[in-house]
Amino acid sequence: VYTVSDERKEDQVAVDKQILDVIRKNKEKKLLFGYLGSMFSLGSRQYPHKMVF
Structure with missing residues (x-):
């Protein structure tokens, strides 16, 4: 079973924040x-x- 690492979660939050700000x-x-x-x-x-497409 794949478990998402804490580092990956933090990276995703950082990317999401940048995209949402734009x-x-x-x-x-x-x-x-x-x-x-x-x-x-x-x-x-x-x-x-x-x-x-």
Whole structure:
């Protein structure tokens, strides 16, 4: 069973803080927070390795 190390947790908190600070300063912050909070899912017969963006 994989256990996340304390160092990894601290690194993630630091990265998240930097990203959120930049988003809060952006004029489109409402849109960006909405996008980040939205659910992502694939339907049946949707394969990520076959998707073209």
